[in-house]
Amino acid sequence: MEIPIQPRATLHDVARLAGVSAKTVSRVYSGSSRVLPETRERILDAAKRLRFRPNTLARNLRQGGKTATVAFVMGDIRNPFYFQVAAGIEQELSKSGFTMLLASTGDAPESEPVVVDALLNQLVRALVLIPIAADQSYLEGERHLGTPIITVDRPANDLIADTVVLANRSGMAEAVRSLTALGHRKIGFVSNPSEMYTLSERLAGYRQALMEAGVSDSTPWERLGNDPSISPESQVRSLLDSIDPPTAIVTGNNRATTGAMRELRTRSEPVALIGFDDFELAEMLGISVVAHDPVELGRAAGRLALERIENHDGPTKLVEIPTWLVKRGSGEIAAPVGSVD
Amino acid sequence: MEIPIQPRATLHDVARLAGVSAKTVSRVYSGSSRVLPETRERILDAAKRLRFRPNTLARNLRQGGKTATVAFVMGDIRNPFYFQVAAGIEQELSKSGFTMLLASTGDAPESEPVVVDALLNQLVRALVLIPIAADQSYLEGERHLGTPIITVDRPANDLIADTVVLANRSGMAEAVRSLTALGHRKIGFVSNPSEMYTLSERLAGYRQALMEAGVSDSTPWERLGNDPSISPESQVRSLLDSIDPPTAIVTGNNRATTGAMRELRTRSEPVALIGFDDFELAEMLGISVVAHDPVELGRAAGRLALERIENHDGPTKLVEIPTWLVKRGSGEIAAPVGSVD
DNA sequence: CTGTTAGCGCATTCAT
């Protein structure tokens, strides 16, 4: 790296070398107004020789302090789900020439405002956020400054903002209905600790579908994992070992599905299983799931951000990304005859 | 969203309201020099009332056109491997107050220069790149302008740059040695089309270990998947159906491992299998793999970027991230007696 | 400890 670092050329340097004024060079790069083809040539030539690259900072400053970036703040950066979302956002933004600034809160609620603030200082044009703090009211000020705020995967608390969520409730309800249609009535719900909002929505969908099938109290078969130290496996175990074990199980998320599979593998009873969230080897393993497209979640958020940047007005939007039931066998096991009391 | 958007306050607005000069306000926000506690109070108070947020654009411009951002350009944004890398980069950068600008080339080699250029226009302080174009010489100019360039996962072509790669060769060699130690000599190498560099390194490690075990020509057992339309399954099938089938198989990457598993499941012959790249359910499925930490790959790249930003000089660095063999059963199947001719 | 002057690199007036 023995590089003789040369200073960065400016408009003026290019102008001098090309024998024109700075403004003319500026015109070439803004693209808008017309420049004589031959002077343009001379300028581009000079720019190339000087490795000129217009200073976005200065340009943006002059144009009213606006950048072409959107911030995305997520929780645990290792969670593949969030990265799929990030992928979607980036995909959508790049179509419009925007770039994405990415940061994570490391899943620490108290760091959310800090991280968000750091990004807002970069003068982003919009903020996409997976809310993790208890409360997003600290963003109220920024919102009044005209920065569009979009939350993903769950709504913000104490803040008006556009939101993109999965069809958690209806997706889970569909899964449970497919089980009740096969005669199941005793259906376990297992979820390891997960974010409150999505869990409660999925649980609501589960209860609703059971209600429709005539099961009014499903609490005996619910294992909600409020205690993080209890593994999904052990929850499934407790279900199956109970006096009145379920004939089918639905899980509230990816991790719970894996845990359930692990436990069911050690059992001989045929228990139907439908998971929430698809995963890579689910097809090979024949696991039925409520699938969805996390990338689409991101794309929707990206579009929402761009729309708001274009036009700040209009009512708050709530976008729901569809889920769909993928039948791969594990969920298509009929209830044993006589299993319904 | 019926927000009465208020104009953004500037230093001067705050100064006026607090009854001081702009510079004093500036001092409060730069933090460096001392300001009388009571004036500081007044200023912070005024700032809060005006929802003041220092304009990073202007600040950076004034301070020499430098931002606190690093660009990361990756190929296919849906590839979880790259996102793990991104996670590592972000993790490391955020420690030093830098943020990451993220963009993807959508795996289209011809778009790499375009995407890179867009990010460089944002005046990033360093560029981390997963090279995908045939040639990175187009970055020579930027390098001379002092922008550190770090490539990840594979070296750049025709460009001097710091590089972080996996220990592809030694990792694969270790896996193959563990098989030869169990008596295997006929070991298949299967890889679906993957990036040239990593594949050739892993192949080299495979060949080297076989050489050590006295197998000088392994080509009959190599299935390199240069044709994207040929699935790993079919390659494994062709191996097992050959006149002299292998007693063990190593795969060149994640996808090939899954494919191999799929095919081996349909077979009765006990064939040892070791995959390259770990995956979520490998443990549950008992698949031995050459594991590595993609996040660490990113962290190393992030550190390298920060080092170079601090100090541009010094020799080009090549960092190799270790891999390790995880024995879960599938690779610990001894060769059948008499399988060595 | 605080204020004044100047200018970062560029684009928006208004000229010519």
Added chain:
DNA sequence: ATGAATGCGCTAACAG
């Protein structure tokens, strides 16, 4: 079609 002044918001360099 091109050029000259002016200022975006902020901070370095100097005052005082």
